Amino acid sequence: MATTIDVGKAKNIHPENKIEVGYRLFLAAKKITYGKELVLTGPTFKELQVQKGKTIVSFSHPGSGLMEKSANYGLVKGFQ
Secondary structure: OOOOOOOOEOOEOOOOOHHHHHHHHHHHHHHHHHOOOOOOOOOEEEEEEEEOOEEEEEEEOOOOOOOOOOOOOOOOOOOO
């Protein structure tokens, strides 16, 4: 399985960029079938905690970490 939400359009389940979809599936086969050490997925939801009025979201496979890059650095207004 390969995530493709970022290479298509929100209301169309058929991504136009078929090359990127194929490449991601190739990476999955390379890791799963041939055991190659590579990053197969991006961050994957792990758990959600609410502590003292704050929501803490944890991810598996965060790579080198997640960063918020908008002009409101430090205040995340939402994400998908």
